[in-house]
Amino acid sequence: MNHAAQLDTSAAPAPNKADIDEAPLGRTLVAVGFLVLTLSYMINAMDRQVLPPLLPNIREEYGFSLEQGGLLATNFTLGMALAGLPAGYLLDRFRRKTVLLVSIVIYSLGTMATPLASGFADMTAYRVLSGFGEGMQSAAIFAAVGAYFARRRGLAFGIIGAGYSLGVFISPLIGVRLMNTHGSWHSPFYLFGAAGLVIAAIAVFAVKTGLTERSVEQVVSSRTYEYMPESPYNRNTIALAVHSIVSGVAIYGFIGLYPTFLITSLHFTPAQAALAMSFLGFGGMLAIFGGWLGDRVNQRNLLILSLLACSVISVCIYQLHGGVGWQCLLAFLMGVFGLGFLYPNTNSAIQRAVRPEQIGRASGLFVTSYYGTAAFSGLIFATLVENFGWRQAGLLQVTLLPLAGVLAMTFVRTSRFNNAVR
Template sequence: MSPPVAVASPSAAPNSTYALFILSLINLVNYLDRYIVTVALPHIQRDFQLDNTQAGLLGSFFMVVFMLASPISGFLGDRVPRRFLVAGGVLLWSLATGASGLASTFAALMVARACVGIGEAGYGAVAPSIISDLFPREQRTRVLSIFYIAIPVGAAAGYGLGGWLSNAYSWHVAFYVGGVPGIILAVMAFFMPEPQRGAMDGPEAQKKLPFLVGLKGLGRNPAFWWTTSGYTLMTFSIGGLAFWLPSFLVNERAMTLDRAGFLSGAVTALAGLTGTIAGGWLGDRMDQRMPGGGLRLSGVGLLLAAPLMVLAVRVSAHAPMFAIIFLAQFLIFLNSGPINAAIVNGVPPAFRAFAMGLNVLFIHMLGDALSPTVIGKLADVSSLAVAIQVNAIPVLLGGLALLMAGKAFRHVNA
């Protein structure tokens, strides 16, 4: 399925910078709320007397709900005003984050995290399609990189804030505080501009597309499926690592929880910022040289990151260990802009939100919905260090899949 090509290169839409700013802030809070639970996990395990397998279910259950709700949100995002889905989703997940702090049983906490997943799905599937309609094609990798910079910054904030508040007060307080910013941003999202679908891709791209026609075309789009396969493998590995890294540092590297949270957050933020910015700039340049060039860049980054993940847990000294973790994360975060730009550029504008929602379904259903529990089970029968080393294999396979995606994207757009 070859995407429509604009006759002229339009300028960014009015108020596009404001919308990008709001959406990026929301994405930051999204990941802040998501990662508070990971650094608070040792306290939650202690209070509810959970083993590692049970604790992993907390992350997996959230992802199951999130991934199942995402295609529904994507379907709606191609048909109703998207800013309402964004605002409603942010409000729901922020209230549910605060409610997580009220949980007095593990079952109640699971229900609250499920509601967080529903709210995040209402936002995650449609935000990239809004951005793609606000900025021209040749700028999308860069602006999507700005949007995805919020992932490492939000994760770092979740690690740092969650670790500090859990240690100084309690994990309940960490959830209360995490829910506040999203309520404010939900109100601001109601006033974002609502761009016309396909506004940056020419008049032909603005036509409506019957759902079954779009679904049939997507099924015959090899670039989309190779990209989704590589993204899924990477998400499995990185989602599991992010969930268990603070626990690994506490249990097997003798760090205090607040120090583990701070250092994990600082390294993730720095690597994410530099890697995502570099990936956006290099991805646009690579795409100008050849269709699918950004995907090839992403594939090479994952191939180089895989052995570094193994090496990181074999190093006992803290300073070199975090240096290796930084380099591995930098190479992984190169792909944030290129992968998502390839998805929105490789499907018709009227089908982008659903394609993103379907992508979210697969990357989480076969990715980080499984990996926290799988890694927890491996850790129970061996150790977290062994589990993390095995977890580098999907990164390696994901790099190969993204190289195939780049080749398929080049063929589709020839």
Template sequence: MSSSSQSRAANLRIFLLAVGAFGLINTEMGIAGILPAVASEYGVTVATAGLLVSLFALAVAFSGPVTPLLCSRFRRKTVMLTSLAVFTACSLASAFVSSFPLMLALRVIPAIMQPVYTSFAFSEAAAAVPAKDAPKATAKVMMGVSAGMVLGVPCVNWIVSVSSVRVGMLFFAAVNGFALLALLFGLPNGERPQAMSYGSQLRHLLEKETWLAILGVVALNGAVFGVFSYLSEYLGTVTGLSASAISLMLLAYGLMNIVGNMIAGNALTRSPRRFACMLPMPIAVMFALFFAFGDLTAPVAVILIVLGVLAGCVGNVNQYWISSAMPDSPEFANGLFLAATNLGTMIGTQLVGLLIDSVGSRVIPVGGIAMLAVALPLLLARVAPRACGILRARRQRANA
């Protein structure tokens, strides 16, 4: 096969992996755009409806480090197709349940399979190209994640606003079903991978740098998605926007996520640690402005565009921050990345939900600022030893 043919085959392979990631993230995060409608449908508070986001994230957080390892003996295509089949079936069933606890159960079941697909998709994308191009390949899969939010969240928000929660759930099922068929007929079977060594993977959990990376990602992702999970609530209650206007705002936010993916991809190749450590500061500024001007439509629109770009950067930074802490264990690193980001989503969603119940929707951005105040020291703590070592080396050379 010529190099151009190999390149086209690799690009198609990566595109199909991104389609599958789109389907899963559409289901995971799309629910965040319809929490008020779900709360009304099942007769619960918006904060209680937020459990559909936080329990999904908690299930991913706990299964993330485990399920990729357990499934590593099977062909990646088989495992990824199984994940998409579970998502499709549970989304379809959730359209017809009338019990909120059962709705929760139908969210948790597919969440257990989400880390398997995403972890394997990152690894499969990296294997499709030369090693030097692996970061670009995984970034394209990450863009599928962002696209799931770009189209999934505002689309389901609009669908539910003009129809019902049931139709929204059927939309999730249709998207996952399409992704399932796309991978079934378009993705090569591939070779059966060698089984992972548990010991060689788990030894990283004894390293301080690994835990600083994990905790930093938990706090950083919790800040962004704790606010995002209640963004439709904030825009409706505080800003006073209509359902259709909220859908447009969420669409703009999601589109900017993709822009952020591209910006971060370039920045992480030049000065990754500096870029990662600086990122919490502009996010905190935007959250503060969001709190101050939340009742004014024009400033909110501008703030959300900037926040969308920054949130897209966070996704790339999170994946880099953990994978760079254990470069020799990419499968396990991807699992921990998913666990950390979803644990952060769960903590951030619960924190902001508590603030809503105790103070009101206006303080939603404050919860994000609180999480960023935790994230920044953790990010700096990881780079501080290396930075000090570089400074000492420079002094020694200057004195020599």
């Protein structure tokens, strides 16, 4: 479906909007601010994905079971889910930039605290704390970018998603290299946490409120939205939320234990597993194309095709196995469709399913639904592996589960999106 030429609006996030510069930002300031936001989301991804390739060493040091390791690999998403709806509430009432800066500090401190854990309980707490900050940041970034780049929301989300995928790409390589160099898995957590604090300090000056706080007073639009549901929790958003839950469980279950699968089942070295994991992030960089495409075609159909593609790729990964080159190719394709197509288009679609002033709540709903059950996806996957083996576990969670998302997407009506051609 072609994107209608209109400007979207966001809820007024700051009660003291008089302090916000009403003058339009120049292209340079917008570009610099957008770059810093993208870099901050890249560090977000590095913090999230540093643990999976190091998990075998962490399990050995602490004596964690596979189920405990699987939970640690994905339980940060519980914090993200807990942050989603509260962040949506805050974003509709306070400055997005403030929420953004606080969130970066929270997840950076949580990441730096992880190596200080004495056991499973406090490591879990640090991971959930980190996820809480990451969830706040996700909601803040996508609410701000979704409002400012309303005409090209999908493309803008795709660029942010490419930054995230770049973080997924380099995090395993840097993490394993640092672990091998220093003989400890601790140093990557300290490095990535410190990088987050640095980017937060840069964002104070480089990210202007004119970029993050676009509100109804700053956007003139003659478009009306009477054809859309009044509630942000409508047929479209509920169907997209169900799809988000399914996608989160399938994709994060895969990401969280993919390196462990390669090492324990296919007998890859940690460096080979990290290389394959990096190709997942490399594929996710096509989020720029995926987001651009989502602005120009029917997003419901694009999401359905992406889910089906993930199912097919999963069959190849867990049933056909193959060597390092084969797994790198398949990981790349999973990154293309799982990170590059599903993530930015689900995120932008759920914002298009609500009226412009409800963007903050839509962003929070996406974070909660996508990451809520994903927190337990690693545990679920590990339990399936223990009971049925890798082949059957992959079939159940990463191959068949996305088909439930396809079913949910059949209830979506893009004719009631806020970018529908009327």
